[in-house]
Amino acid sequence: MSKVEIFRRLHRRRAADDPLVLPGPWDAASARVFAEAGYPALATPSAGVAASLGHEDGQTPADEMFAAVTRITRAVDVPVSADVEDGYGLAPKELVERLLEAGAVGCNLEDSNGGVLKDPHQHAEWLAEVRYAAGGELFVNARIDTFLHGDGDPEQAIERAALYTAAGADCVYPITAPADVLPLLRSGIHGPVNVFAKVGTGPSPAELGELGATRVTFGPGLQRRAAAILHELVQEMG
Incomplete structure (x- = not known):
């Protein structure tokens, strides 16, 4: 079975309290830590990778991002999904x-691009082209930025989700959607839903699953926590 099929199967028939948890490696070393801990798949965070490369979020050149993803996928045997921003x-x-x-x-x-939401119909057309080019070789997670850069209207997020899934997206990701609107989103979205979790605070992955998450990711949270721990270690050395 190919890695992409393994990855697809990990999204299917999940129990409500058992969403797929995908840690976000920012380099090869962190990817190995997560894989050795037993996680069946990983999902890189663009902001975490950017920080590891010395860039601000959203400022990583494409060549550097793809090179970083390559180093991560070579370091582990588990499937790896890559955050490539808006392409x-x-x-x-x-x-x-x-x-x-x-x-x-x-x-x-x-x-979205530069903090501005894209026209959802045009974006759906672009996603359909990505889906056509990829065939079954990629699992496409369509991020919905209405809670991040829009007015946070759940109905707008549901409308965008419908367009993107119709275009061939395998999963949708209403990033930073508040926990209390997740049941509404779940009821209106057909297919897997990716939910953002904060590291060490807020609902646990299991709780997010019960609210409607199919899978849970952490954005750059793990990289930032690791950096904070390293800062504490440096202070202790002094």
């Missing part, structure tokens, strides 16, 4: 080729 302006065919060359089995694709 770096690449044509769908080239974007898919570069993801596959990097060893990724899936990708996050945002529906």
Whole structure:
């Protein structure tokens, strides 16, 4: 069975209190830690990778991001999905080729650029082109930024989700959606739902699963926590 099929199966028939938890490695070393801990798959965070490369979030050159993803996928045997922001302006065919060359089995694709929401119909058309270029070789997670850059209207998020799933997205990701609206989103969205969790605070992954999450990711939270721990260690050394 291919890694992408393994990854797809991990999203299916999940118990309500057992969502797929995908830690976010920012380099090869962190990826090995998560894989050795027993996680069946990983999902890179663009902000965490950016920080490891010395860039601000959203400022990583495409070549550097794909190179970082390649190092991560080579370091572990488990499937790895890659956050490639809004696709770096690449044509769908080239974007898919570069993801596959990097060893990724899936990708996050945002529906905003520079903090501005994209037209959902145009974005859906673009996602459909990505889906066509990828065939069954990539698991496409369509990020919905209405809670991050919009007015936070759950109905708008549901409408975008419908467009994106119709375009071929395998999963949708209403990032930073408040926990209390997750049941509404779950009732209106057909297919897997990715939910953002905060590290060490807020609802646990199991609780998010009971609210409607199919899978849970942490964005750059783990990288930032690791950096904070390192800072504490440096202070102790002094």
